[in-house]
Structure formats: C-alpha cells, structure tokens
Amino acid sequence: MKKKSNRVTITQVAEKSKVTIGTVSHVINGTAPISPEVTARVQKVIEELNYIPNMTARSLRSKKSKQVGFLVPNLNNSFYPRILSTFINHAFEHEFIVQIFGYEYSVEKELQVMNNLSSNSVDIVIIINGMGDEAGINRLLDMHKKVILADRFSDMKGVNCIFFDNNQAILEAVALMKSKGYRKIGFISEPLTFTNIQERFAGFQAALSACGYAFAEDDVFICGGFQLDALVNGYHYMSNILEKRDKKHLPDAFIATSDLLAIGTIRALREHGYQVPGDFGIISFDNIEISSFVNPRLTTIEQNQTDMGTELFHLVQAISENKNVSDKIILPQKLIIRDSC
Amino acid sequence: MKKKSNRVTITQVAEKSKVTIGTVSHVINGTAPISPEVTARVQKVIEELNYIPNMTARSLRSKKSKQVGFLVPNLNNSFYPRILSTFINHAFEHEFIVQIFGYEYSVEKELQVMNNLSSNSVDIVIIINGMGDEAGINRLLDMHKKVILADRFSDMKGVNCIFFDNNQAILEAVALMKSKGYRKIGFISEPLTFTNIQERFAGFQAALSACGYAFAEDDVFICGGFQLDALVNGYHYMSNILEKRDKKHLPDAFIATSDLLAIGTIRALREHGYQVPGDFGIISFDNIEISSFVNPRLTTIEQNQTDMGTELFHLVQAISENKNVSDKIILPQKLIIRDSC
DNA sequence: TTGAAAGCGGTACCAG
DNA sequence: CTGGTACCGCTTTCAA
Numbered sequence: 001m002k003k004k005s006n007r008v009t010i011t012q013v014a015e016k017s018k019v020t021i022g023t024v025s026h027v028i029n030g031t032a033p034i035s036p037e038v039t040a041r042v043q044k045v046i047e048e049l050n051y052i053p054n055m056t057a058r059s060l061r062s063k064k065s066k067q068v069g070f071l072v073p074n075l076n077n078s079f080y081p082r083i084l085s086t087f088i089n090h091a092f093e094h095e096f097i098v099q100i101f102g103y104e105y106s107v108e109k110e111l112q113v114m115n116n117l118s119s120n121s122v123d124i125v126i127i128i129n130g131m132g133d134e135a136g137i138n139r140l141l142d143m144h145k146k147v148i149l150a151d152r153f154s155d156m157k158g159v160n161c162i163f164f165d166n167n168q169a170i171l172e173a174v175a176l177m178k179s180k181g182y183r184k185i186g187f188i189s190e191p192l193t194f195t196n197i198q199e200r201f202a203g204f205q206a207a208l209s210a211c212g213y214a215f216a217e218d219d220v221f222i223c224g225g226f227q228l229d230a231l232v233n234g235y236h237y238m239s240n241i242l243e244k245r246d247k248k249h250l251p252d253a254f255i256a257t258s259d260l261l262a263i264g265t266i267r268a269l270r271e272h273g274y275q276v277p278g279d280f281g282i283i284s285f286d287n288i289e290i291s292s293f294v295n296p297r298l299t300t301i302e303q304n305q306t307d308m309g310t311e312l313f314h315l316v317q318a319i320s321e322n323k324n325v326s327d328k329i330i331l332p333q334k335l336i337i338r339d340s341c
Numbered sequence: 342m343k344k345k346s347n348r349v350t351i352t353q354v355a356e357k358s359k360v361t362i363g364t365v366s367h368v369i370n371g372t373a374p375i376s377p378e379v380t381a382r383v384q385k386v387i388e389e390l391n392y393i394p395n396m397t398a399r400s401l402r403s404k405k406s407k408q409v410g411f412l413v414p415n416l417n418n419s420f421y422p423r424i425l426s427t428f429i430n431h432a433f434e435h436e437f438i439v440q441i442f443g444y445e446y447s448v449e450k451e452l453q454v455m456n457n458l459s460s461n462s463v464d465i466v467i468i469i470n471g472m473g474d475e476a477g478i479n480r481l482l483d484m485h486k487k488v489i490l491a492d493r494f495s496d497m498k499g500v501n502c503i504f505f506d507n508n509q510a511i512l513e514a515v516a517l518m519k520s521k522g523y524r525k526i527g528f529i530s531e532p533l534t535f536t537n538i539q540e541r542f543a544g545f546q547a548a549l550s551a552c553g554y555a556f557a558e559d560d561v562f563i564c565g566g567f568q569l570d571a572l573v574n575g576y577h578y579m580s581n582i583l584e585k586r587d588k589k590h591l592p593d594a595f596i597a598t599s600d601l602l603a604i605g606t607i608r609a610l611r612e613h614g615y616q617v618p619g620d621f622g623i624i625s626f627d628n629i630e631i632s633s634f635v636n637p638r639l640t641t642i643e644q645n646q647t648d649m650g651t652e653l654f655h656l657v658q659a660i661s662e663n664k665n666v667s668d669k670i671i672l673p674q675k676l677i678i679r680d681s682c
Numbered sequence: 683t684t685g686a687a688a689g690c691g692g693t694a695c696c697a698g
Numbered sequence: 699c700t701g702g703t704a705c706c707g708c709t710t711t712c713a714a
Contacts, residue, residue, distance in 0.1 A: 052460030057691035398707035
C-alpha cells in the first residue's frame with residue numbers, strides 16, 4: 001500500500017525535521033536567520049526525502065514565477081531558434097522557465113497570444129519583432145508583467161528594447177560594392193512591417209548617397225506574400241522578376257534583408273544562367289549558420305544571435321531582480337566578407 | 342487611488358454576482374447544474390470585470406496544468422524547430438502551454454532538466470531523442486507525469502513512443518545508388534547514441550545486402566565530437582578523411598545520417614576538387630528546408646517534421662483526455678530524389 | 683441548485 | 699532564532 005509515491009511536501013519535511021513549515025521555508029529561501037544546527041537538520045531531511053518545492057504553490061503565494069513568455073514570429077528561419085537556443089540555456093542555468101509561442105507574422109495571433117499571456121503565470125514577456133500590438137503590450141503592462149521588445153525599436157514607456165544598430169554595417173556593405181565596381185545597387189526586402197527592416201531601408205538609402213549612388217524607387221523590390229518562408233519566397237520572387245526584366249534593366253548588386261531571402265534569390269539567378277558574384281553581387285543580413293555552406297558563400301551582415309540571446313537573458317535577470325537597466329540596448333552588426341560580393 | 346489595476350479574482354466576481362465562489366467556479370467549469378438565471382448573471386459579471394481565472398491557483402488545486410515540457414537536443418539543426426513549430430501552433434490553439442528545454446546532447450543535462458521538470462507544473466513531458474535517461478523518465482513517471490518519447494524507440498512501460506520507420510526508405514535509397522552505378526557505399530554518421538541512428542545503421546546494412554553490396558567496416562565513418570554542429574563537424578570530418586585517403590580507397594557513394602552532415606561533407610568534397618554527384622553520390626536523412634537550396638540539391642530521405650509535430654500534439658491531447666492511444670506510433674519516411682545522387 | 687468550508691503547498695508576517 | 703498562522707485563488711466535497 002506504499003505504492004503512491006506522491007510528491008514530498010514541505011509539511012513532511014517539517015515533521016521529520018521537528019520544526020514548522022515556516023522554518024523549513026526560511027532555510028530554503030534564506031529569508032530569516034536560522035541556527036546552523038536546525039539548518040543542517042532540515043537540509044539533511046530535504047536530501048533524504050528528495051524534496052523539491054512545488055513551484056505552483058510558490059508562485060501562487062509569492063506572485064513571482066520565474067517564468068518568461070517568449071514570443072517569436074516563427075521557428076523556421078533559423079535566426080530565431082538561434083536566439084532562443086542561447087536564451088533557454090541561460091534560463092535553465094538560472095532556473096527560469098520559458099514558455100514559447102509563435103505568432104506566425106500575424107498581428108491577430110500576436111494579440112491573441114498576448115491576451116493569453118496576460119492571464120498566465122509568466123512575469124516577463126519577450127517579443128521578438130512584432131508590430132501593431134501596442135494594445136496587447138499595454139494589457140500585459142496592466143497585468144504587471146514586464147515586457148521586452150527584441151530586434152525592434154519602440155518609444156513606449158515601461159518597456160525595454162534591445163536591437164541591432166542597422167546603420168553602420170550597411171554603409172560598409174555598400175562601400176564594398178562600390179569598391180568591387182558594382183554600378184547600381186538594389187534593395188530586395190521582406191515587407192517593411194518590422195522596425196528593423198524599416199531601419200535597414202533607411203540605412204540603405206543613407207549608405208547609397210554616402211557612397212555616391214543614386215537611389216531609384218525602381219530598384220526596390222519588396223517581396224510580398226507570407227513572410228513564413230523567405231527561402232521559397234525569395235526564389236519565386238526573383239524568378240518572376242527575371243521573367244520580366246533582363247540584366248540590363250536590373251541593378252547589378254543587391255542588398256537583401258535576410259540570408260534566406262538571398263539564398264532563394266541566388267538560386268533563381270543561377271537557374272537563369274547568371275553568376276553570383278560575377279553578374280550580380282549580393283550582400284544580405286543575419287549570418288545564419290548555413291550562410292557559409294551555400295554556393296557562393298554569403299557575404300553578409302552578421303547579427304549575432306548568440307549575443308542577442310545572451311543580452312536578452314541578462315535583461316530578464318536584471319529586470320526580475322529589479323535592478324536598474326537601460327531602456328534601450330543596442331547591439332552592433334558586423335560585415336562578414338565571403339564570396340557573394 | 343484606483344491606480345492598482347490588479348487582477349480580478351473569482352471572489353470579486355462572486356460578490357458582484359451575489360453568489361459564492363463555488364458557484365462561480367461551477368458556471369465556469371460546468372461542474373454542477375446551475376440555473377440559467379444565475380449562470381447568465383455570473384457570465385455577465387465575468388464579461389464586465391474581464392475576469393480571467395488564475396491558472397496558477399487552478400493548477401495548484403486541481404493538479405492539472407495543460408502545460409507540457411518539450412525537451413529537444415538543441416535548436417540549431419532546423420529539424421527540431423520545425424517539429425516544435427508545428428507543435429506549438431496546435432498547442433496554442435487548444436490552450437496548452439509549452440515549456441521548452443534544450444539538453445544539448447548531454448545526458449547529464451537531460452537528467453537535470455528532467456529532475457527540474459518533475460517538480461514543476463507540467464503534466465506531460467515530451468523528449469525528442471535522448472538516451473541513458475531511464476532514471477529520469479522513471480522519476481517523471483513517479484511524479485505522475487506522462488512521458489512521450491519522440492523520434493526514438495523504447496520498450497519502457499508507461500511511456501508512449503512515436504518514431505519514423507527507419508528501414509523502408511533507406512532500401513530505396515541504396516537501390517537508387519545501385520541503379521546509378523555506384524560501386525561502393527559508405528555510411529557517414531553521427532555517433533550511434535540515439536536509437537534512430539542505430540536503426541538507420543541496421544537498415545543500411547540490411548539494404549546493402551538486399552541490393553547485393555558487401556558491407557565493409559572500413560567504410561563506416563562515425564563523425565565524433567559534439568553533435569551540436571553537424572554542419573561544421575561534417576565538413577571537418579570529411580576534410581580530414583580526404584587528407585588521408587584518396588578517392589580510390591573511398592566509397593563512391595555515401596548515406597549520411599542527416600542533411601546537415603551531408604552539406605558539410607559536400608563542401609569538403611568540393612573543396613578537394615571532387616564533384617557531387619559525379620565523383621561521389623550522397624543521400625542523407627531529414628529533408629530540412631535548405632536541402633533543396635544548396636548545391637547540389639540534396640537527394641534525401643524525408644522525415645516529415647510537420648507530421649511529427651502534429652502527431653505529437655494529437656498524442657498529447659489524447660493523453661490529457663485519458664483517451665486510449667497506441668503505445669507506439671510509426672511514421673513513414675520518403676525518399677526525395679534530387680541532384681546529389 | 684446553491685452555500686459553506688476545507689484544503690492544494692507554499693510564503694510572509696508577527697509573536698515570543 | 700523559531701513557532702504559529704493567515705492567506706494566495708481556485709476546485710471540490712458535503713450539506714442544506
């Protein structure tokens with residue numbers, strides 16, 4: 001009849017240690033000065049019983065959960081999993097639990113998730129990218145959740161932002177194109193919905209004029225459709241363009257807003273008989289792992305995903321300890337020169 | 342002084358509805374026959390107050406949480422995020438919350454995570470791959486958690502398994518190599534720690550003899566080192582081999598246990614001046630998205646990640662509703678013929 | 683059909 | 699330093 005190996009509770013520990021549950025709680029949390037003897041006794045019992053505090057009870061009472069909600073656009077572009085990967089490792093190390101949600105680039109779904117999250121146990125919510133979700137963010141704030149916006153700029157008060165500097169490296173990129181003799185530079189991009197993409201577009205225009213190139217609306221290519229699959233989209237999009245415009249009427253170099261987009265684009269280019277970087281040079285953003293394993297190896301503007309993950313966690317940690325942190329954290333980008341330009 | 346927009350509780354709803362909290366609970370959960378009038382009144386108040394039940398309190402009391410722990414090797418190989426992606430979407434749809442953990446191919450860490458999980462609020466734990474963790478699984482079972490093993494076979498009782506049929510497609514793959522005239526087939530693999538890899542190795546040997554090839558221990562290449570980065574590992578590993586053995590002493594075709602491994606391998610091959618599929622044919626496993634965008638496009642054995650994610654969720658759903666489900670679910674693999682062989 | 687009350691397993695406050 | 703105890707917000711008997 002001793003089959004029911006149910007969970008050990010603090011009460012059992014208290015009884016076996018001949019103290020009250022309050023005391024046990026104190027030795028566990030260090031919330032009161034307990035004598036060395038009692039401390040040792042209690043700890044011994046904890047060991048013996050293999051007692052682990054019930055997180056649910058703990059957070060019900062303390063209103064703190066060490067749980068963070070992590071909201072990503074999706075998990076297919078390896079950019080996000082890389083950030084997440086680093087983050088969850090730090091989190092585990094420090095006993096934070098991370099709940100994961102994907103909003104699939106949909107505002108509606110993003111809002112739904114936020115609504116959901118506002119009634120749930122997390123006390124910090126991280127949103128990567130996202131837009132048009134201010135109502136949701138305010139809701140979260142009302143419920144006393146902390147919110148962190150990543151890879152995104154915002155002026156909302158009460159939220160922390162962490163994002164890449166989208167202006168510096170693109171200047172180097174355009175300068176590189178110039179030095180390689182490319183005549184005209186186009187911009188091939190995902191829809192300009194997220195602030196990071198908007199910034200890149202602005203940075204692109206600035207770099208163009210800084211390097212003496214003219215900006216032509218005609219050479220901006222916004223690759224529509226779902227953002228779910230940049231790889232496939234980039235491929236179809238460029239294939240389409242090549243059906244309609246020949247090389248003469250196209251830029252001979254492109255800044256692409258993501259590596260995946262670039263890889264898709266390059267495949268389309270090659271299938272139409274063009275060489276990269278011979279006929280067209282391409283520099284993209286991200287530096288995901290595969291970038292150095294495709295042909296040609298991508299020249300790309302790195303946004304260090306590991307750094308982002310780590311910084312994000314530091315932020316979470318600081319916030320949950322009520323430490324003072326800067327509202328805005330800016331991470332550098334870095335031009336990685338390989339073969340595509 | 343009405344600033345503290347704190348969360349609405351069931352007590353407030355009860356007071357405003359002039360009933361007791363028990364009654365409110367019953368109308369929310371349908372756990373007792375409440376009169377239409379009272380039901381309507383309570384629901385109206387719930388609307389007005391925008392009341393959302395506190396999940397923490399609810400699960401403390403009911404010992405059910407609709408939370409599932411999802412344990413993956415890591416998030417860098419896009420195989421896992423793809424499964425996860427599908428899973429979290431289904432989960433969200435049905436109001437399940439998923440906590441994510443990465444064990445980074447380390448048994449120790451896997452055990453740590455499990456230990457952690459056993460004291461936490463999840464009631465179902467999904468483990469993808471993993472090994473040597475039977476103690477952890479039993480611990481989970483002791484704590485009355487359900488456990489699901491994915492992409493892995495096990496005979497442990499009380500756990501559900503869902504995995505791919507690792508025997509059929511590889512036979513087709515080897516037959517294809519035969520028909521293309523490849524003379525000798527090697528096996529380039531990650532360490533044989535996981536059951537899926539072991540099965541592939543067995544399937545490989547069976548396929549070899551079925552197609553009239555001889556098996557040579559010498560042509561089995563186990564790519565050691567960390568499994569974290571198959572791409573980089575495959576590259577270094579094959580580079581090394583090519584330093585020591587020339588084409589004559591090597592198989593002219595390879596079965597690789599993952600696409601990433603194959604992509605790394607192919608780069609090494611090409612850097613040494615070899616053509617794929619001219620000099621060497623390669624067929625790998627997974628069919629991750631990038632597989633059709635690298636050069637050459639990979640001929641690969643698809644393991645449908647979306648299907649795995651979906652099936653996994655169905656399993657979770659069935660288990661959490663105490664429905665009867667088969668202990669073992671087998672998913673088919675499928676040979677996708679492209680250019681690498 | 684509804685009310686009353688006992689906890690779930692902890693934390694935190696107050697006494698002594 | 700340690701004990702006692704009132705909750706956290708909800709579910710779940712048990713009575714009425």
